[in-house]
Amino acid sequence: MPTPLTLTFKIWRQIRPDAPGGLDTHRLEGLSPDLSLLEALDVLNERLIARGERPITFDHDCREGICGACGFLVNGQAHGPAAETTVCQLYLRQFRDGQVLVLEPWRARAFPVQQDLMVDRSAFDRILQAGGYCSVNTGSAPEANSLLVSREAAASAFDAATCIGCGACVASCPNASASLFVAAKLAHLGQLPQGQPERRQRANALQEQMAREGFGHCGNHLECEAACPKGISADWISWMRRERWAG
Amino acid sequence: MSDAMTLDPRLPDGPLSTAWQRTRDNLPLISPSNRRHLRILVVGSGLAGASAAASLAEQGYPVTLITYHDSPRRAHSVAAQGGINAAKNYANDGDSVERLFRDTVKGGDFRAREAGCHRLAEISGAIIDQCVAQGVPFAREYGGTLATRSFGGTLVSRTFYARGQTGQQLLYGAVQALLRQVALGRVTLLPRRDMVELITVDGVARGVVCRHLLSGELEAHTANAVLLASGGYANVYFLSTNAVKSNASALWRAHRKGACFANPCFTQIHPTCIPSGDAHQSKLTLMSESLRNDGRVWLPALPGDSRPPEAIPEAERDYFLERQYPTYGNMVPRDVASRRARELCLRGRGVGPGGRSVYLDLADAIRREGTAVIEARYGNLLQMYERITGEDPRATPLRIYPAPHYTMGGLWVDYHLMSTIPGLFVLGEANFSEHGANRLGASALMQALADGTFIAPATVPAWLAGAPQPEVGVEHPACLEALAAAAARLRALLAPAGRGRGALPVDGFHRELGLLMIGACGISRSGPGLRQALTEVETLRQRFAEEGGVTDPAAGGAGGGLNGELEKALRLVDFFGLADLMLRDALAREESCGAHFREEHQTPEGEPRRDDARFRHIAAWEHAGDAPPRRHVEPLTYTALPPAARSYR
Numbered sequence: 034m035p036t037p038l039t040l041t042f043k044i045w046r047q048i049r050p051d052a053p054g055g056l057d058t059h060r061l062e063g064l065s066p067d068l069s070l071l072e073a074l075d076v077l078n079e080r081l082i083a084r085g086e087r088p089i090t091f092d093h094d095c096r097e098g099i100c101g102a103c104g105f106l107v108n109g110q111a112h113g114p115a116a117e118t119t120v121c122q123l124y125l126r127q128f129r130d131g132q133v134l135v136l137e138p139w140r141a142r143a144f145p146v147q148q149d150l151m152v153d154r155s156a157f158d159r160i161l162q163a164g165g166y167c168s169v170n171t172g173s174a175p176e177a178n179s180l181l182v183s184r185e186a187a188a189s190a191f192d193a194a195t196c197i198g199c200g201a202c203v204a205s206c207p208n209a210s211a212s213l214f215v216a217a218k219l220a221h222l223g224q225l226p227q228g229q230p231e232r233r234q235r236a237n238a239l240q241e242q243m244a245r246e247g248f249g250h251c252g253n254h255l256e257c258e259a260a261c262p263k264g265i266s267a268d269w270i271s272w273m274r275r276e277r278w279a280g
Numbered sequence: 281m282s283d284a285m286t287l288d289p290r291l292p293d294g295p296l297s298t299a300w301q302r303t304r305d306n307l308p309l310i311s312p313s314n315r316r317h318l319r320i321l322v323v324g325s326g327l328a329g330a331s332a333a334a335s336l337a338e339q340g341y342p343v344t345l346i347t348y349h350d351s352p353r354r355a356h357s358v359a360a361q362g363g364i365n366a367a368k369n370y371a372n373d374g375d376s377v378e379r380l381f382r383d384t385v386k387g388g389d390f391r392a393r394e395a396g397c398h399r400l401a402e403i404s405g406a407i408i409d410q411c412v413a414q415g416v417p418f419a420r421e422y423g424g425t426l427a428t429r430s431f432g433g434t435l436v437s438r439t440f441y442a443r444g445q446t447g448q449q450l451l452y453g454a455v456q457a458l459l460r461q462v463a464l465g466r467v468t469l470l471p472r473r474d475m476v477e478l479i480t481v482d483g484v485a486r487g488v489v490c491r492h493l494l495s496g497e498l499e500a501h502t503a504n505a506v507l508l509a510s511g512g513y514a515n516v517y518f519l520s521t522n523a524v525k526s527n528a529s530a531l532w533r534a535h536r537k538g539a540c541f542a543n544p545c546f547t548q549i550h551p552t553c554i555p556s557g558d559a560h561q562s563k564l565t566l567m568s569e570s571l572r573n574d575g576r577v578w579l580p581a582l583p584g585d586s587r588p589p590e591a592i593p594e595a596e597r598d599y600f601l602e603r604q605y606p607t608y609g610n611m612v613p614r615d616v617a618s619r620r621a622r623e624l625c626l627r628g629r630g631v632g633p634g635g636r637s638v639y640l641d642l643a644d645a646i647r648r649e650g651t652a653v654i655e656a657r658y659g660n661l662l663q664m665y666e667r668i669t670g671e672d673p674r675a676t677p678l679r680i681y682p683a684p685h686y687t688m689g690g691l692w693v694d695y696h697l698m699s700t701i702p703g704l705f706v707l708g709e710a711n712f713s714e715h716g717a718n719r720l721g722a723s724a725l726m727q728a729l730a731d732g733t734f735i736a737p738a739t740v741p742a743w744l745a746g747a748p749q750p751e752v753g754v755e756h757p758a759c760l761e762a763l764a765a766a767a768a769r770l771r772a773l774l775a776p777a778g779r780g781r782g783a784l785p786v787d788g789f790h791r792e793l794g795l796l797m798i799g800a801c802g803i804s805r806s807g808p809g810l811r812q813a814l815t816e817v818e819t820l821r822q823r824f825a826e827e828g829g830v831t832d833p834a835a836g837g838a839g840g841g842l843n844g845e846l847e848k849a850l851r852l853v854d855f856f857g858l859a860d861l862m863l864r865d866a867l868a869r870e871e872s873c874g875a876h877f878r879e880e881h882q883t884p885e886g887e888p889r890r891d892d893a894r895f896r897h898i899a900a901w902e903h904a905g906d907a908p909p910r911r912h913v914e915p916l917t918y919t920a921l922p923p924a925a926r927s928y929r
Contacts, residue, residue, distance in 0.1 A: 065557075065558045065560075066670070067557050067558055067669075067670070068558055068560060068561075069562070071562065072558070072560045072561065072562050075560055075562055075787070076560050078785070079785040079787070079788070082782075082783065082784075082785045082831075082845065083783050083784070083785070085782075085783065085831060088844060088845065090842055090844060092350065093524065094349070094354060094356075094523040094524060094525050094526075095354075095356065095358065095359050095523040095524075095563075096523070096524055096562055096563045096565075097359060097563070097565050097566075097664075098664075099358050099359050099445070099448055100349075100354040100356070100358050100359065100523060101351075101353065101354060101358075102349065102350065102354050115667075118667065122664075122667055122668070124667070124668065124670065126670050147494060147842070148842050151842075153350070154350060154351065155350065155351070155471070157351065158351050158352075158353075158459060158462075158469075161456065161459045162459045162460070162462050162463040163463065164463075165456060165459065166414070166415075166456035166457060166459060166460045167413065167414055167415045167456070168460060169410075169413040169414060169457075170335075170338045171331075171334070171335040171338055171410060171457075171733050171734070171737065172410075173413070174406070174409040174410045174412065174413035174414075175409065175413065176409060177368070177405075177408045177409045177411075177412040177426055178370065178425045178426055180412060180413075181423065181424030181425065182417075182420050182424050183420065183424050184420045184421070184422055184424075187417050187418065187419065187420040188417075190415075190417040191417040191442055191443060191449070194417050194442075194449060194452065195445060195448070197353075197358075197448075198351060198353055198354075221415065221417065222415050225415050225417065227412065227413055227414070227415045228415055
């Protein structure tokens with residue numbers, strides 16, 4: 034059996050979007066290093082429930098790093114210290130015995146806190162509604178192989194398309210910019226022949242909607258790339274800039 | 281067994297190969313100007329729900345879509361790894377609609393309808409066309425055409441894929457089509473809502489009651505047709521590969537209102553998952569089956585051998601799949617691999633915590649082809665395994681164990697995807713579908729998109745074109761009644777009934793239910809085990825009613841506001857009902873077929889024994905209030921290929 038850990042959690046508690054919040058401290062002993070961080074929160078919640086206290090609210094679902102529901106700051110880092118890892122895939126063996134973990138929600142004006150570690154990321158969906166798609170109705174698609182796509186273009190589009198919409202890029206950006214999220218969608222569709230007819234219009238519409246939602250501009254800080262659980266390159270942000278202003 | 285109810289599957293007459301086209305040619309249509317008055321309500325935003333909502337909105341119907349997620353992009357279709365089948369024959373290897381059809385019927389062990397399977401195979405090609413047009417970045421050949429691979433033991437290469445994230449990419453395509461309709465004002469998107477009741481008027485589905493997960497408010501939403509696309513119910517086992525909030529509540533609420541539940545005991549267990557360890561483990565993670573192409577499955581030959589795997593010499597290892605199935609070896613179908621692993625673990629031969637895993641060893645493949653090649657082939661998977669377990673699968677064998685993964689059973693639907701409640705349609709994994717008793721790899725995504733993109737958008741309008749329906753607003757007595765019923769359920773769960781009630785976490789009860797179900801109604805089932813589990817589930821359900829329940833410190837017990845425990849409790853109550861029905865179904869089906877293995881029904885070699893004379897039918901269960909549910913039967917006929925027994929020896 035691996036040696037159990039003792040960890041101290043300082044967790045942001047906030048009952049409503051308009052209520053004040055603050056950090057609560059909880060110490061958990063005897064934690065298996067094979068637990069995930071979210072499972073440690075499950076353990077803590079079971080104790081809170083047994084004491085008649087309100088459990089900690091955090092978004093999560095698939096717990097395998099693909100749905101994008103989970104996400105909060107661990108000691109100031111979006112999704113915690115492990116590279117290319119969502120917080121649901123962060124295991125306690127990452128941490129030292131006796132360590133203090135400060136858990137806070139994403140901080141961005143466009144992502145208002147709903148409760149505790151849960152924020153409202155519907156701004157992302159509104160950005161995509163502005164044009165993050167190929168306008169093709171069901172039934173009007175041509176034969177799939179009538180569109181040839183080189184391996185390189187398909188792979189590059191795929192790399193950008195793996196964005197899970199978790200919001201870590203926004204949370205880690207000093208300007209709370211959604212540039213990496215927007216650039217990833219533009220790069221996914223803009224590199225494929227299917228995305229060409231609406232390419233320019235899409236590039237403008239998504240960036241304008243990003244500004245309307247209250248996200249900031251890119252300041253080339255590039256923390257977004259370091260925080261992205263899917264390792265999406267910030268080069269796409271430069272690519273996006275050219276998309277908008279060229280031609 | 282009562283057969284007072286007749287199940288009319290509305291199957292087409294005549295030759296199978298033209299049946300769907302002939303059906304569509306005769307479906308009634310609705311004029312474009314009338315469509316805007318006919319609202320369609322969709323529950324669920326996965327592949328089936330998102331594609332149905334988008335496709336119907338494109339036709340001009342106003343659509344309301346309800347999802348428990350904060351964004352439709354998070355639906356669990358996102359987690360599908362392997363790929364999507366389609367009979368395009370791009371590989372020029374002899375594939376055809378006919379072959380995919382036959383493989384589906386055979387794979388389902390002759391417990392699915394021929395007409396449905398044929399339609400699925402016919403539609404499969406158009407699905408790929410649609411997905412490509414949406415911008416799904418499928419894998420490509422050097423010349424720019426679409427790449428395919430062979431998957432799950434099929435002899436042809438018909439699986440389209442986007443690395444190991446096919447479900448994610450397909451879902452994003454469907455969700456983007458959906459969001460386009462939201463932007464056009466044709467789809468009203470209602471996120472963070474759980475369906476808690478179905479609204480019926482004169483026996484016809486006309487809406488749902490849902491609970492807003494942030495405000496806690498109950499809301500009624502009405503429509504002219506209701507589509508459930510809420511996914512499967514593998515979380516009845518608590519630990520499964522499903523997302524932790526995946527639930528059966530929409531299905532179970534509809535079932536209690538009159539929708540028959542078909543083949544609930546047909547659940548698929550996936551052999552290659554990361555095993556459970558800690559008592560607080562919250563889910564099981566799937567490792568793609570493709571690992572079995574290069575990995576050898578083994579256990580120490582000596583029971584209780586506690587040496588590390590590297591220290592066990594070749595002669596003292598039992599490559600049990602290769603030993604028992606010389607032809608297929610490690611590539612035997614999912615259910616066979618799962619059953620053999622479980623048997624040995626039950627006999628104390630298993631390894632890892634609790635003896636609940638077997639080794640999947642890549643060492644030979646690495647020796648043969650080099651670490652770099654194996655790394656390139658399975659890189660993401662190996663990293664994922666390392667991240668979760670802290671062990672390096674390049675240096676030491678992976679430990680795997682079977683886990684519940686997919687549910688073939690679901691609400692009974694006819695050929696038009698309509699349930700036994702008129703106006704209630706069921707799509708994707710939520711219906712009992714074309715997978716029969718066992719689903720083929722890479723067929724779940726195909727079926728979800730077939731239902732949502734092409735079938736429901738043809739059959740739902742045909743239903744709407746039928747009998748004129750009365751206006752039903754949220755003030756209608758049926759809505760008020762459904763709201764009152766839902767409110768009463770919430771009060772019952774929130775009321776501080778006894779001492780200490782609400783102090784026990786809901787998950788504890790759910791975990792117990794899961795252990796019961798995986799033991800009695802998982803990989804292997806027996807009459808005595810199932811009967812005992814029926815009693816135990818009932819005892820647990822009563823205990824939850826007495827000691828369980830939920831407090832709400834945030835809102836002073838009034839049930840308002842965000843309450844994760846209440847969400848769990850509502851889902852668990854529905855899982856209790858479903859667990860009971862699964863056990864009854866497994867008990868009544870006195871045969872072994874597909875994923876359903878009854879220990880009483882096996883050959884001397886331990887292979888399943890199907891009983892076509894008595895069980896070549898779909899079992900559809902009708903809710904009967906406090907009385908036991910009634911089992912109805914829809915016989916299956918096979919004209920295109922005669923039922924044959926599977927053999928992998």
